[in-house]
Amino acid sequence: MLPTPSTSHVCFDRVYEPAEDSYLLLDTISSTSEAAFLQNRFGHVSSTPPLILEVGVGSGVVLAFAAANARTIFGRNDVLTLGTDINSFACRAASQTVSTALREPTSSSSIFLDVANGDLAGSIRPHSVDVFIFNPPYVPAELPDFSRHENFNTLPAGQEKTTFDQDSYLLELSYAGGADGMVVTNRMLEQIPNLLDLKRGVAYVLLCAQNKPEEVKRHITGWGPGWGVETVGTSGRQAGWEKLQIVRIWKEGA
Amino acid sequence: MKLLTLNFLTCAIKTCKTQPASFPLHPRDAELEIVETDMNLPFLKNILPRLMWDELRTITSELGLPDLPPTPPTRSNLVEGGEKDAVAEEEEQEEVVEEPTQTAKDLHRILLETCIKEGKLVCGACGHEYKVMEGVANFLLPGHLV
Numbered sequence: 001m002l003p004t005p006s007t008s009h010v011c012f013d014r015v016y017e018p019a020e021d022s023y024l025l026l027d028t029i030s031s032t033s034e035a036a037f038l039q040n041r042f043g044h045v046s047s048t049p050p051l052i053l054e055v056g057v058g059s060g061v062v063l064a065f066a067a068a069n070a071r072t073i074f075g076r077n078d079v080l081t082l083g084t085d086i087n088s089f090a091c092r093a094a095s096q097t098v099s100t101a102l103r104e105p106t107s108s109s110s111i112f113l114d115v116a117n118g119d120l121a122g123s124i125r126p127h128s129v130d131v132f133i134f135n136p137p138y139v140p141a142e143l144p145d146f147s148r149h150e151n152f153n154t155l156p157a158g159q160e161k162t163t164f165d166q167d168s169y170l171l172e173l174s175y176a177g178g179a180d181g182m183v184v185t186n187r188m189l190e191q192i193p194n195l196l197d198l199k200r201g202v203a204y205v206l207l208c209a210q211n212k213p214e215e216v217k218r219h220i221t222g223w224g225p226g227w228g229v230e231t232v233g234t235s236g237r238q239a240g241w242e243k244l245q246i247v248r249i250w251k252e253g254a
Numbered sequence: 255m256k257l258l259t260l261n262f263l264t265c266a267i268k269t270c271k272t273q274p275a276s277f278p279l280h281p282r283d284a285e286l287e288i289v290e291t292d293m294n295l296p297f298l299k300n301i302l303p304r305l306m307w308d309e310l311r312t313i314t315s316e317l318g319l320p321d322l323p324p325t326p327p328t329r330s331n332l333v334e335g336g337e338k339d340a341v342a343e344e345e346e347q348e349e350v351v352e353e354p355t356q357t358a359k360d361l362h363r364i365l366l367e368t369c370i371k372e373g374k375l376v377c378g379a380c381g382h383e384y385k386v387m388e389g390v391a392n393f394l395l396p397g398h399l400v
C-alpha cells in the first residue's frame with residue numbers, strides 16, 4: 001500500500017474532504033495493471049517528462065499521491081504535476097498538500113508546478129497534457145448559482161473568515177453535477193481531445209452509476225477511430241451495479 | 255507561480271486559443287520571489303525538448319531577468335564534464351552521480367525557483383488580464399466571456 005498524502009491542514013468546511021471517490025482514484029492509478037499501462041507509455045528514462053494535470057484538485061490528495069509516488073506509478077521520478085480548481089481555497093489547500101507530500105523522505109522527487117484557479121482546463125495549452133485526472137462534481141443535483149462565484153471565491157472584504165453561505169456554496173461546487181450529474185463532466189469531456197498529447201495522452205475520469213456510465217462510454221467511442229475507453233477501477237458493487245467507476249480514455253496506437 | 259508553469263498556460267477565452275499570440279501569457283507588474291527547491295538534474299535534461307525556448311526568453315526579458323541564451327542548452331551543457339552516452343546512462347543510472355553545471359543551476363533557478371507572487375498575466379491576442387494573487391493565478395472569466 002502506498003502512503004496516502006496528509007490533508008490534516010485542510011479546512012473541510014469549504015474544500016471537498018477525501019472520500020470513497022478520491023480513494024478509488026488513488027487505488028486505480030496505482031493498481032498493478034494501470035501502473036503497467038502508464039509505465040509502458042511513460043517509463044522510458046530519457047523521454048520527455050509527462051505532464052499530469054488534475055482538474056478539480058479539492059484537497060489535493062490525488063495530485064499529491066501521483067506526485068509523491070511517481071516512481072511506482074509512472075516508472076520515473078521526473079513527472080510534472082499541475083492542478084486547477086474553481087474554488088480558490090481548494091487551490092491553496094492543494095498546493096500545500098502536494099508540497100508537503102513531496103517533502104516526505106520516501107517520496108519521489110517529482111516536479112510540482114502550481115494549482116491555478118479556473119474553470120476546468122480552460123487555461124491549459126492545447127495538447128500539452130499527458131495524464132489527465134478528474135473526479136468531477138457528479139451528483140445529480142441542481143448546479144449552484146454561479147453569479148455568486150466572484151463574491152464567494154475569496155474572503156469577504158476585510159474579513160478573516162468565510163461566511164456560512166459561502167462555505168455551503170463552495171461545497172455545492174464540489175458535488176453538484178446538474179442533470180444526471182453529468183453537466184460539468186460533459187463540458188470537461190468535450191475539452192479532452194484538444195487537451196491530451198496527440199501521441200501519448202491518457203485521461204482518467206470518475207463516474208457514478210447515475211451518470212449512466214455505459215452511455216458515456218459509447219459517446220466517447222463515437223469521438224472517432226482510435227479512441228479507447230475502458231473501466232479500469234470500480235467500488236461499491238451492489239447487485240451487479242458499480243456505485244463508482246473510473247474510466248480510462250486514450251487514443252489507441254496514436 | 256513558477257515560470258515553468260507559463261510553458262503550459264494560455265488564454266482561457268475559447269476564441270483566443272487558435273491565435274498564436276495567446277501563448278505565452280505576458281507577465282505585467284509582477285512581484286517576483288525566489289522559492290528554493292531541490293534540483294532534479296535528470297528532469298532538467300529531459301524537459302529541454304518540451305520548453306518553448308523563444309517564448310521563455312520573451313517572458314524572462316519582460317520580467318527584467320538576465321537574458322537567456324538565444325538557443326536552448328543541450329543535455330550535455332547541463333552536466334559537469336558532459337553527458338555520458340545514453341546507453342551507459344540507462345544501465346548505470348542509479349549509481350552515477352552527475353554534477354550540474356552553472357547553466358543547469360541557472361535554468362533550475364529560472365524555471366522552478368523564480369515565482370510570480372503578485373501581478374497580472376496578459377493575453378497577447380485579446381489583451382485580457384489575469385490576476386496572480388499570493389502566487390495563485392486566476393483564470394475565471396466574467397460570464398459574458400465564457
Ligand SMILES: C[S@@+](CC[C@H](N)C(=O)[O-])C[C@H]1O[C@@H](n2cnc3c(N)ncnc32)[C@H](O)[C@@H]1O
Binds near residue numbers: 058084086173
Ligand atoms: C468531487 S470533488 C474532488 C476533489 C478531489 N480531486 C478529490 O478527489 O478528493 C470535485 C472538485 O472539482 C472542483 N470543481 C467543480 N467544478 C469545477 C470547474 N468547473 N472547474 C474546476 N474545478 C471544478 C470542486 O471545487 C471540487 O474541488
Ligand SMILES: [Zn+2]
Binds near residue numbers: 265266267377379381
Ligand atoms: Zn486572449
